[in-house]
Amino acid sequence: MLEKINLPYALNALEPFYSKQTLEIHYQTLYSAYVDNTNKTEEKLKQARKNNDFENIKCLEKELSYQGSGAILHELFFENLGPVTQSGPSTKLMHQISKDFGTFGMFKSQFTASSKAVEASGWNLLVWVPKWKKLQILQCEKHQNLTLWGCKLLLVLDMWEHSYFLQYKANRAEYVNAFWNIVNWNAVNGRFEEVV
Ligand SMILES: [Fe+2]
Numbered sequence: 001m002l003e004k005i006n007l008p009y010a011l012n013a014l015e016p017f018y019s020k021q022t023l024e025i026h027y028q029t030l031y032s033a034y035v036d037n038t039n040k041t042e043e044k045l046k047q048a049r050k051n052n053d054f055e056n057i058k059c060l061e062k063e064l065s066y067q068g069s070g071a072i073l074h075e076l077f078f079e080n081l082g083p084v085t086q087s088g089p090s091t092k093l094m095h096q097i098s099k100d101f102g103t104f105g106m107f108k109s110q111f112t113a114s115s116k117a118v119e120a121s122g123w124n125l126l127v128w129v130p131k132w133k134k135l136q137i138l139q140c141e142k143h144q145n146l147t148l149w150g151c152k153l154l155l156v157l158d159m160w161e162h163s164y165f166l167q168y169k170a171n172r173a174e175y176v177n178a179f180w181n182i183v184n185w186n187a188v189n190g191r192f193e194e195v196v
Helices: 020-051 057-079 091-101 104-116 172-182 185-195
Strands: 122-129 134-141 152-158
Touching: 020 057, 057 152, 091 104, 091 134, 091 185, 104 122, 104 134, 104 152, 104 172, 122 185, 152 185
Parallel strands: none
Antiparallel strands: 122 134, 122 152
């Protein structure tokens, strides 16, 4: 059974860039639902195996992918945010960013443009592709569609309306610009160390 993660900071710790009210709804209600629904789906799969009844298997596995990916992405998102600090990419990550994107500024421009261009409900992701030994930026539709198989998630940005509408209304650009102030690069550096 999946356990919900604790937020590594207070609900008001990301203000003024990410409001307490938004974080409260996002973490306490929406994220919790993804964890609960993943657990419910796993329970249904267990029952299906027990009863040897796989009539709904397609629906259940689809639900596992959606709800489970929702839980995982939200955990990575909350962990790669943090109060404003002077943190930045480690020397190693910065070297890789320069190699794969040209400069940090170009990486930031692409990530920002890509975030703003996510269609409907989705995410923007900085990933490490082990097969190619390089960084890439990917958009993700819903929580689970569009990926490079085997890629490792380093930095994720929630582009669902629930993540910004309360504070930024339809101004996605303002939300993405604010995001750069509260990236916890220490978390991103740690993830990169784990997978590279
Ligand atoms: Fe979200």
